[in-house]
């Protein structure tokens with residue numbers, strides 16, 4: 545289930561046609577794939593340096609709350625938006641051909657990027673999250689109706705993911721193929737998740753874990769002494785508007801490459817916002 549890039553593919557920055565066909569078919573059937581070490585350790589470390597500073601600042605005012613979803617704070621999973629700034633909005637991160645060549649076949653070439661955030665398992669956690677899907681049904685009134693993949697999550701680990709530091713657990717092979725009404729039943733998902741096959745996303749930093757947004761998964765406690773950072777980007781079919789609109793300062797939008805601009809075109813782009821060099825709250829803060 546893990547896909548490795550050949551030297552030739554790294555040089556070209558793209559999959560060979562056969563590998564692309566294989567990876568896309570595997571993602572459709574399995575719901576999730578891991579492409580190992582896409583960004584490379586040096587580039588990932590550069591990105592992680594900026595990310596770690598922002599995360600450390602963010603943590604100072606963070607409250608885990610007592611939600612069941614975070615095991616009453618015992619998972620120590622800290623969600624943080626990513627600010628619209630380099631290196632997070634650079635082309636190799638948000639518009640990488642190793643991801644887009646697959647995603648365009650599943651979501652269409654006019655796909656959009658609607659969510660730029662991170663999930664971070666912080667040291668000291670003791671419990672797993674409940675098994676969950678990141679989405680509800682697209683057609684909530686239906687019963688026994690399955691929608692095809694209309695949304696993909698791209699996860700990029702900022703450090704090597706291991707059992708010790710709480711690599712994400714996910715349920716490949718079919719959880720994305722459940723009828724939509726099941727996604728309204730978190731208790732049933734949790735019950736089924738307790739007896740079903742899952743895998744742990746053990747992978748080197750800079751890998752791409754690509755999954756249908758419907759795939760069941762859970763965050764795990766981090767028993768190391770370093771934060772375990774994970775980028776979470778959500779790409780959707782152009783007509784799928786099931787998302788908030790992120791505020792992007794116009795001058796930042798203007799500085800993006802045309803492909804990245806196209807991906808972010810559905811967001812709230814306005815002069816009134818000031819560029820962020822930090823993230824202060826649970827949501828992207830308007831300047």
Ligand SMILES: O=C(O)CCC(=O)C(=O)O
Pocket residue numbers: 621623663664665678710711712713761762763764774
């Ligand atoms: O941090 C992780 O490993 C996954 C977190 C997650 O799935 C979530 O919070 O929705």
